[in-house]
Every structure is written in C-alpha cells, then in structure tokens.
Amino acid sequence: MGAGPTGLALAAQLRSHGTRFRVVDRSLDRVRESRALGIQPRTLEALAGFGVSEELVARGNPAMGLRLHLGRRTVSVPLFDIGATDTPYPFLLFLAQSETESVLGDHLAARDVTIERGTEVVGLERQGAGVVARLRGRDGAEETVTARYVVGCDGARSTVRAQAGIGFEGYSYPQTYLLADLEVDGLEPGAVHSYMTGRGMLFFFPLGSPAPWRMLAMRPSDAPDTKVTLPLLQGIAERYGVRGLTLRDPVWMTDFRLHNRGAARYRSGPFFLAGDAAHIHSPAGAQGMNTGIQDALNLGWKLALVCRGAAREELLDTYGAERAPVGRDVRRFTDRAFVIGTSPHPVLRFARARLVPRLAPLAGHATAPRRRVFRTVSELGIHYRRSPASTTGPRRPRRGPRAGDRLPDLPRGLHDRVAAPGWHLLLTGPPHLWPDERLAPVLAGRADLVTVHRLGDRSPWPGVAQALVRPDGHLGYVARGIEQGGLRAYVDRWLPVEPA
Ligand SMILES: Cc1cc2nc3c(=O)[nH]c(=O)nc-3n(C[C@H](O)[C@H](O)[C@H](O)COP(=O)(O)OP(=O)(O)OC[C@H]3O[C@@H](n4cnc5c(N)ncnc54)[C@H](O)[C@@H]3O)c2cc1C
Incomplete structure (x- = not known):
C-alpha cells in the first residue's frame, strides 16, 4: 500500500511478473511537488528493465559538475566523470519526484494497473497466514480485503509499521531547513552550486522542471523564524555569501526538519516495510527515494515467485537480510555528510571556512577517493555478499x-x-x-x-x-x-x- 515512488516501483515489478495485487493510496492525487530530485545510476539501471529509464533521462537534467563558491573564489569539482565504464548511466540525474512518479504512473496505466486513490488503509489484522485489511474509500464506505501479504510503502508515518508493531528508532536534527523551487538569475546552468561558510552550506541544484533551480539551505540560527517568503530566501542566500544572483518566480517554498530513523525489522509475518516506511534520513547524497525504489525491486520478484509457488517462504526472509544493512549504511553515511556540512561545532565550522577552500582545488585530481565516493553515492557498490541467497x-x-x-x-x-x-x-x-x-x-x-x-x-x-x-x-x-x-x-x- 502507498503509491509514492516505492509503491509504484513495487507495482511495476509485480506486474512484470504477472502477480495479482492491489495498490491503494489515501491521497487523491500523486505528488505535485518536486521533493526528491536526484536519481542515481543504480536506480536508472534497475528501472531500465521496465523501459522507463530513457524517458526519465529525456525529462531530466544530468549534472556532471559541482561549483564550490568559497568567498571570492569558485572551484570546479567534477561530480561523476570518473570513467565509470560498467554502467549505461554514469551520471546523477536531476528530475523532480513529481516527474518520476508521473513516468512510473504512465507505465503502470499502460499495463492496466489502477492506482486506487482516495483509499485509506484504516485497519490490518492477521488472520491465519495472511491479513485482513480494512479500506476506507473517499465516500467513507469501508471494505474488507483478504491478502496473503501487505507491503507498507506508506511513508514515514507508516500505518503498516504501526499495526505490525515494528519500532522506528532514531533521532531528529535540531535545525530547520529551507527549500524552494524557483528561478535564479545569474547562475551558471548545468552544475550544482554550493556556497560554503562557517555557518553552513547553501545549495542550488539544476532541477529543470517545475522550476529551473532547487535551493536548499539551513536556516541560520539568528535568522527570523518566519514564514518562508522570497525576500527571506534572498536575504538568507546573501548571508551565505551569494552575490549578484536574483531569486524569483518560486513555485514551491517550504521549511522542514529532518530525522534519522530506521525500522527495527523489515518484515513481521505477512507485513513488509519498504522505502520511507523503513528508513528516513537527511537528503545529503540524494539517497532517500533511490533506496526506497531499490527496496521495492529487491522484494517484488521474491513475492512474485513465492505467490506463484515457484519459491519457498524462506526467500522472503532474504529481503530484510539484504536491505536492512543497506538502510543502516545509508542512514550512517547521510548523517556524516550532513553533520560535516551543517554542524555548528567549532572544529567543523573551521574546517568549512578554512580547510575546504584549500583542499577543494585538489579534489579533481584525487581519482581514487572520488571513485570510492562515486560507487557509494551512485548505489552501484551495493552488494548482498553476506546474504544467504548469495x-x-x-x-x-x-x-x-x-x-x-x-x-x-x-x-x-x-x-x-x-x-x-x-x-x-x-x-x-x-x-x-x-x-x-x-x-x-x-x-x-x-x-x-x-x-x-x-x-x-x-x-x-x-x-x-x-x-x-x-x-x-x-x-x-x-x-x-x-x-x-x-x-x-x-x-x-x-x-x-x-x-x-
Ligand atoms: C519537502 C520534502 C523534500 C524532500 N526532498 C528530498 C530530496 O531532495 N532528496 C531525497 O532523496 N528525498 C527527498 N525527500 C524524501 C522523498 O520524498 C522520500 O524519500 C520518498 O518520497 C519516499 O517514497 P515512498 O514511496 O517510500 O514514500 P512516500 O512518497 O511518502 O509515499 C507514501 C504514500 O503512502 C500513502 N499512504 C500513507 N498512509 C496511507 C494509508 N494509511 N493508506 C493508504 N495510503 C497511505 C501516502 O498518501 C503516500 O502517497 C523529500 C521529502 C519531502 C517531504
């Protein structure tokens, strides 16, 4: 249940294997905001089997370079061009989540899969080896459905997780973040721009649609805690050292807090968790949606085989064995990257203000460390070597x-x-x-x-x-x-x- 990117990917895989399933989502419409904006090479590879990756690439914006603005100096750091020859997609693709969901939704519609929107799961009860689910439609009428398995692709506040009694431990970050999709006059296109100061970092990502740029910044502790407006964003950008740029025409502005939490288990009997229902963390490294989609694609074929009697139940236990360590690694890695970029700790403030400007120009020559970072961030390095199924x-x-x-x-x-x-x-x-x-x-x-x-x-x-x-x-x-x-x-x- 849930038709965000995780649920849509799961539906695509179940459909490709001919499995019988239903997808319900309580919201009446798909996401219209940009939200997750980076698609990693491994996700494009994994979705290529459904024939949607070319469409995603056509709609998106590959960014190969990072411009680090360090006071008066700007340093260019290549992002992904480390000569990765073993993937057809050696780049980070910028594309709004709304577009990704639209492409996956069209794919499903063309295969006669209906997303049952306006349908909320309000109760789940184990019965024998399966589940009885209570669904409430948009007219308030309730229906009960019996299912052999229920997959909670229902986001951070997962109903499935709660009803299955699975814990979601972790912590929240104290800072507030500002996000806007908008036009920026004066910014060089085709690259990620980062403004780094002792107080934190500000980013502009090349989004394309629904607006040319995504701005992301930590709200400085001494900035007014008011509603997000264009003048507030312009003022904050200038405090991060942005000069000569004009922000305008916002299509989405918001502020939010970030959390780092993980599900204690990915399975409890007939219930499974995938995507944000299983792990949430900072957006550093554009991992959230990608990890969710790959959870789904690890689980879908296993469910398909077990449901058609071609594999034993035991195969389903490999889902948690394989994906829970990936979720833990992503939470750890995004936490580190985030703390380094935003912490007010004096040592990290000093590093951002003084060390990064000295070391950044060398980054382009550091091929081996960049290759390691690429394998991690691109998710091409994820493996299941310790799985019982390997x-x-x-x-x-x-x-x-x-x-x-x-x-x-x-x-x-x-x-x-x-x-x-x-x-x-x-x-x-x-x-x-x-x-x-x-x-x-x-x-x-x-x-x-x-x-x-x-x-x-x-x-x-x-x-x-x-x-x-x-x-x-x-x-x-x-x-x-x-x-x-x-x-x-x-x-x-x-x-x-x-x-x-
Ligand atoms: C403001 C914002 C900015 C973000 N920016 C980034 C970013 O830059 N990079 C990044 O990687 N990630 C970002 N994310 C996170 C990213 O959007 C999520 O990781 C991604 O959407 C997770 O997908 P999902 O399918 O697992 O869950 P969701 O997209 O949350 O989908 C869950 C679905 O389940 C449905 N649902 C929930 N409960 C029920 C119920 N009881 N019955 C029926 N349906 C139900 C919901 O309606 C929803 O459609 C951002 C998120 C937000 C909110």
Missing part, C-alpha cells in the same frame, strides 16, 4: 564480480540481454562446453524461470565460468569451471521444482 561455487573465478554483487554492464549491452523478468544463467568460455544436456538437470522444471545465455569470451569473468543472475540484477551464484553440482544445489534451494 553463493560462490566450489571454485571462485579469479576476477570479476562475486556472488551478491550487482551484474556490471560489461561488456556494454549485457544489461539489455538480461532485462527480461526472471533469472538469467550466464555461461562463459567456448560455447561447446555448455551443451543442452549438461544444463538439463539444472533447468528441468524451471525452463520458464531461467533464461540461458552463452557469452563466449565477452563476459565480466575470465575463462570458463557460470553465474546465475537474479531478477533484480544481482548475482545469486557464481563459480569457475563447468562443474554444475553447486549450481544445482543453489536452484534446488531457492527455485525448488516442488516448493514445500
């Missing part, structure tokens, strides 16, 4: 991605080959090593679930290897050589021909 065969390939890693797009075009919903078995080395008879025991009873690709020498692994790619693009099983015992054991466990 297995390395008796012999591990000498190089290349490991079980639990995301499949890289190497050679380019590999992602297109494995885009169809389902599992994909990649076989490398001379194709004659992989006759159909050799694969028969693995594929028997699963031919409709697993597609086989003989890649020859053009693969991410050297020599002869076998790898089973999950429907979410992560590697479930990886091994060197032609021996199939390990792979057989893997599919018997996770894709049993006769699930219990």
